[in-house]
Amino acid sequence: MQEETPWSSERVIDCHFHERTNDEATIAHLDGAGITSALVLAFGDFRETYGRLREKEAGRIVGWARAPHFSKEDVYSDDPHREAFDMTETHRRAARGEALSTLAALKADGWKGFAETTGRVAVDSPELQCVYAISAELDVPVMMHFQEAEVPGQPVYGIKGFSRIGAMLEKFPATKFVCHAPDFWGNIDSRYHDGGAYLSGPVARGGLSDRLLRDYPNMYGDLGAPSALLQLTRDLDFTADFLERHREKLMFGSDCGCTDGRGGLAEGAQRPTAPLAPAPKDQGVWIASTAAAMQTAMASLGGLAGKCIGRELLSVTWRTTSRETFRRIAADNAVRAYNLT
Ligand SMILES: [Zn+2]
Numbered sequence: 519m520q521e522e523t524p525w526s527s528e529r530v531i532d533c534h535f536h537e538r539t540n541d542e543a544t545i546a547h548l549d550g551a552g553i554t555s556a557l558v559l560a561f562g563d564f565r566e567t568y569g570r571l572r573e574k575e576a577g578r579i580v581g582w583a584r585a586p587h588f589s590k591e592d593v594y595s596d597d598p599h600r601e602a603f604d605m606t607e608t609h610r611r612a613a614r615g616e617a618l619s620t621l622a623a624l625k626a627d628g629w630k631g632f633a634e635t636t637g638r639v640a641v642d643s644p645e646l647q648c649v650y651a652i653s654a655e656l657d658v659p660v661m662m663h664f665q666e667a668e669v670p671g672q673p674v675y676g677i678k679g680f681s682r683i684g685a686m687l688e689k690f691p692a693t694k695f696v697c698h699a700p701d702f703w704g705n706i707d708s709r710y711h712d713g714g715a716y717l718s719g720p721v722a723r724g725g726l727s728d729r730l731l732r733d734y735p736n737m738y739g740d741l742g743a744p745s746a747l748l749q750l751t752r753d754l755d756f757t758a759d760f761l762e763r764h765r766e767k768l769m770f771g772s773d774c775g776c777t778d779g780r781g782g783l784a785e786g787a788q789r790p791t792a793p794l795a796p797a798p799k800d801q802g803v804w805i806a807s808t809a810a811a812m813q814t815a816m817a818s819l820g821g822l823a824g825k826c827i828g829r830e831l832l833s834v835t836w837r838t839t840s841r842e843t844f845r846r847i848a849a850d851n852a853v854r855a856y857n858l859t
Pocket residue numbers: 634663698699743
């Protein structure tokens with residue numbers, strides 16, 4: 519009989535772990551999927567909860583990341599550190615200086631990068647170019663959600679224009695671009711166009727994402743979410759080759775909304791295809807439970823209901839790679855890119 523969690527003795531870091539509502543829920547997902555530790559993607563000021571968890575569960579949390587905001591409406595009004603993540607005015611010299619010094623202080627406190635970066639902005643917008651520059655200056659990655667298509671019932675938040683990222687990779691060679699979501703993963707296939715429907719069956723080789731990973735040392739891929747799983751399970755010969763060729767550039771993440779690392783549903787997510795309620799506090803702000811509901815909905819729309827995306831991604835990586843490559847994708851690359859220990 520095949521072992522259920524064959525990677526259980528390996529170090530596995532989830533670098534796409536959205537903040538849960540409490541510490542027990544965090545540990546339940548890590549334990550259930552056989553994951554050693556997480557880089558937590560925080561929604562608010564995570565320093566307090568991060569500090570507590572780090573103390574209570576030493577080694578389970580390797581740091582926290584948080585995304586920038588691009589408009590005043592998107593910013594938590596009661597977050598004392600909002601200015602550091604608000605990129606609305608950061609092109610002004612004074613605001614940029616302020617953001618840089620606050621972010622440098624947060625970095626000393628475990629902040630590892632701009633993740634997950636989303637918003638109604640294009641890949642080459644002035645706002646994002648400002649983030650790329652700051653990210654290079656502070657030596658932290660920018661992890662980005664590329665999605666041109668809009669999903670009915672969900673907020674519009676995907677970064678547009680993935681296919682133009684090459685110019686940004688050239689212009690900001692010291693910025694680590696960690697790419698994720700439908701337009702990055704769709705583009706492993708040469709027939710895909712930004713915003714298109716997922717392709718299935720054998721992959722047509724020579725896709726844009728594949729070429730960019732080969733050509734640019736500052737281009738990385740994040741393995742989280744149904745978008746990655748659906749693309750990596752359609753053609754296992756391609757997957758084995760793709761993971762091997764980019765073994766220095768890809769990092770495991772779950773981006774999974776299940777509760778137990780085995781596909782269990784969160785309360786309130788039993789009817790995942792129904793339109794999701796807006797976040798209660800503010801249209802532009804996501805809270806942890808909303809993100810979990812949305813992740814569950816995405817999994818359901820992709821035909822992955824009842825599955826833990828993280829567990830499935832680890833399973834396909836384990837089955838298609840050498841042990842050495844698995845270790846790089848499961849932990850080593852994230853340690854290097856995000857400066858983890
Ligand atoms: Zn995302």
